[in-house]
Amino acid sequence: MTEKKFVEVTAYYDSEGNISPLVIHWGDGSEYEIDKITDIRKAASLKSGGAGIRYTCRIKGQMRYLFLDDKRWFIEKIG
């Protein structure tokens, strides 16, 4: 993955309006369940270009940054 990749996300909205992403839909039909969110903070992504809320996600044993930038979700590119 080299580019900023916008993705579809299934998320849980609690009654206070807090958002927890649950599943990432990869566009090619594959789905990635988020096993655990280890950190949530406001952050910019210099690598992929964007800013918003950054969820540090563990997916199949790997760490990925998932960003909620305004209303769209993207995965920060690796490397």
Add this chain to the structure above:
Amino acid sequence: MRNILHSDCNSFYASVECLYRPEIRDKPVAVGGDPENRHGVILTKNEIAKRFGIKTGQTTWQAKQLCPELMVIPPNFSLYKRFSDMTREIYLEYTSKVEPFGLDEAWLDVTGCVPNDKTGMATAREISNKIKNELGITVSIGVSYNKIFAKLGSDYKKPDAITEINRSNFKDIVWPLPVGDLLYVGKATRRKLSGIGVHTIGELANTPRGVLTDIFGKWGDILYTFSNGYDSSPVSEYTENSDVKSVGNSTTAPKDLTSEQDVDIVMNVLCDSVSRRMRESGLKGRTVSISVRDCNLFSFTRQRKLDEFTNITSEITRAAIRLFRDSYDWSHSIRSVGVSVSDLTSDTTAQQISFFEDPNKNIKLEKLDLAIDGLKNRFGTFAVCPAIMLIDKKLSGFDPIQEHTIHPVGFFK
């Protein structure tokens, strides 16, 4: 002495565009009107474009002639507005006195808003880092004891810099600058000053006040005040809309709160400030709200209606703490807490005397608050406090009320 910051986002529109387009970051970039349109002008340019002589206000086709490879991006104002709002949210974590000046600049009065041991410089560094990490853009910040010098400080060194202008260095930093650098000194004023041999801010400061008022009238007085660092105009309180519907205070704690005692301490400080402000404004309120944000940025608000209108510190504090205890399960430590009181009425409104309660009890508590307010007004916020605040002075050592309680609007508004 006041601690005033002026924060200025560097090449604001261009920086936001470069954040979103990593591939153009090392190229000359400007945000501006269509180069095909002869009237389109450059609104902002990045540092690289600056080196080609690109200037704000140039027509886009002129700029293209100076630098044919210049990337000219059409403005996306809703995106800039979003970033402007995000910077303001960060500023408001430090103080409620945030006075925006355009989309990309703001004054902050952080006097007494942060734990005692933190200087204006340390706060400026924190804000600068936060904006860099959270928004991916940079700011220049001026730190000073008045708004005029703070503004000069943010212009002094760019990008991504902090300049402190204090009483001992202002003659070295400010006085050699051209008068035109002073806020609101335009071409006409500059020309007149040049006519009497005044070219620098220092020369202006050392011109007798009478000479300036003879030439400029009241404006001469302002010039004298600005150039000598005598400006005492306050930083306005930030308000979404100006009519008061609630009185509130919130704080991002100097460390994460991990126990009920921590929260009690912060609640005591906040409620003391809120209820004092209500008394100063002649208000009582009936609904107490708390807002809590945990270290994962999860937040909630809760509110509860009281039986009677009140502005008694101990009643508001008790209600806020009880509301917190009833609604938080301590799944995470807490980053920030806020308290506000709404459903306001004038404190002269006749009170219904409760059938079962001792009517003299409230009068006693009101007298107590009155006495404490008197002490605090004379000797400062920390003169008297509940014993719990002595347990952790790091948590209790911020003063949301500060010294300046009158909030007229900005300079010439």
